[in-house]
Every structure is written in structure tokens, then in C-alpha cells.
Amino acid sequence: MLVHICCSVDSHFFLEKLQRDYPEEKLTGFFYDPNIHPYSEYRLRYLDVQRSCKKLGIDLLEGEYDFETWMDAVRGLEKEPEKGARCEVCFDRRFEVSAHKALELGEKRMTTTLLVSPLKSQEQLKRVGDAFHREHGVEFIAVDYRAGGGTQDQSRVTKEQQLYRQDYCGCLFGLSMQREHQDRLMDEMFSPISGQVLPTSIEERLAMYEQRMALEDAGNSYRIVKQKFLNYRQFACRLTKGKAQSVPAYALHYSTLPRQRANGKIEYEQHGIHYLNRDDIRFITIDAFNKRMATSYKSVTELIFNPPALEDELALRQQLCETPFDLTPVIVTDEKPDGKYALFLDAKVYEDTKERLIID
DSSP states (O other), rough: OOOEOOOOHHHHHHHHHHHHHHHHSSSSEOOOTTTOHHHHHHHHHHHHHHHHHHHHTOOEEEEEHHHHHHHHHHTTTOOOOOOOOHHHHHHHHHHHHHHHHHHHHHSSSSEGGGGOOTTHHHHHHHHHHHHHHHHHOOOOOOOOSSSSTTTHHHHHHHHHOOOOSSSSOHHHHHHHHHHHHHHHOOOOGOOOOOOOOOOTHHHHHHHHHHHHHHHHTTTTTTEEEEEEEEEEEEEEEEEETTTTHHHHHHEEEOOOTSSSSEEEEEEEEEEEEEEEEEOOOOEEEHHHHHHTTTOOOOOOHHHHOOOOOOHHHHHHHHHHSSSSSSSOOEESSSSSSEEEEEEEEEEEEEEEEEEEEEEE
């Protein structure tokens, strides 16, 4: 039987049940989910599915990540709610490709782990699956593993296996509507031009789960725990001198302004730190930055596109402000600042939760 797989949280529990209920079937997993966005999230979910299938002894195949084809298929349905018309088109696409994969492999049966997801309609899935059975001759097995406390049992398995528990279905449109409803920043979509790995970013989680895989392969024990912390995202930083002279500027992590804009002049300098007479804004030159960080940046522009690791940047903030979580704007410039400046800094600080890997 070919089993279309969407994520490990659904698939691990679902596959265990299938192995029990269909012992005569050789199960083959098929990860085909071009709806998942961004691509780093797709890689993270596939990584965890690989781990899950390895634990269960199930062969796993990966379908094509044809995201543009999927986007064309759901065009015009971007505002549809979860379980609406967009989801049905999404199922159509994934079922069609899965059915052809089943035929290619000589399989007569197929099913999907979407059936166990509380975010999906089983009736909708069964209707689409039965339609493909009639068209392609591949029987759709519509099992209900949610009933009889199945959802609670699935949650238990997820916790025991320390599976990656994503908090949105996968598609861009579902995510944007979910975050709007929650009044939360959609920081999954942030991709800094610098490539710096930010806290709670998908890239940070991907690196952590890759490390988890390496620990397991080496036989080392660990735990994944959650930690509350103060998160930060910077949207824009612009510095001008005088009336209109644009000045390259880099704002350190946690730099914030209460009203996004500040105008002032350099009031004094101490230990290589230049203080503006408004909002306690501080400037350092790229040379002072290099000296304190033991780096060799030739310009602020180079720093913008290739910043140090966030941990090192926070260590610098601690040097300049006594604590790494001080919210004072710290601005790096190419030359020693003097005269009048106008700073525009659009940034957000917010409470958040992230996962941490604790190695025993």
C-alpha cells in the first residue's frame, strides 16, 4: 500500500495503526507536499518524516517539490478558509500524483496520513480519494484513527517520539490567515538578506533537528524542551545626515525606537561610543566594531550582507550596554559620526517560545 505522508506528527501514529491493521501489506511512504512553504519548512518536515519511517522500518520516497505548479492550481482560492475549496484542490493535486506513483509501483491501494489530521475534513478527503479510485483504479483506504480517543493517543505518541510539531498546515495562505487571526507576527516568512539565522526561524529549527538526528545516530541521549524568551525582528533601518545624505548603517539585534523615528545630533563620545542627544542612540564605527569583535569588515555594507553569528552580536551589545537584552539602538557606521542625524528604525520586540536541545 502506498501511503501519502504529510508530516511526522500525523504519519508516525497513522503508520503504526496501519501496520497493526494491515499486517499483510508492505507499506511504502510517499512524501509529496509541494504546498509546504517556505522550502526550509518543507526540508524540516521531510527530515522528521525520514526519522519516523526509519524507526518504523518503512521505505520512504520523496516526490517533486513543484511549488509553482501547486500555486497555479490554487490560483484564485487564496482567501479560502481551512477545509474550503483551496484544500480540495490541494488534495486533488497530491492525490493525483500519489495515485500515479502507486500505479508506477504496481500498488493497488493507497491512503493518506491527512486522514488523521484534526485540521482536515475526512469526508472531503474520502470524496476526493474515491473519485481517484474510479478514475485510476487505485483503491483509496479511508481509515478513521481519530475516533475512540485516537487524537489524544496521537498526541501521546508525538510527545513520546519527540516529533517536530509544526503549528500550521503548511501552505502560505493558511499560515497568513492563521497568523492574522492570532494577531501574531508571521516570522516564518522572514528571510534576511544577510542570511543570519534568527531565533525561532525555520532555519534555526532545521539545524537543531539535524543535530538531533546526529545525536541519535551516535547513540547519545537528549531532550527537546521549550523556552520562553524575548524575540526580535527588524524590518528597516535608514540613517540620513543633514537634510538628505544617506549613510550606510547597521543596527545591532534588539535595537528599537519607540516611535520608529528620531532626530538629533552627536552630543559626546566615550570609549569609542558616540551618543546622540535623543533616545539614548549610540553609534560605533566599523573600525571600533572590528576591534571589539576581532573581525575585519571593510565597510558597513559588507557587514550588512555578511554579519557575525547572532550570539557574537549579542555579546557585543552586552559590552556596549551591560546586558545583551538592552533595547537601546546601537548603530554601526563607516566613519566617526558628527553633526545632525535622522534615524528610521522599524523593529518589533515580542514574547515568544522556542525549542532547545538539551544533551544528557
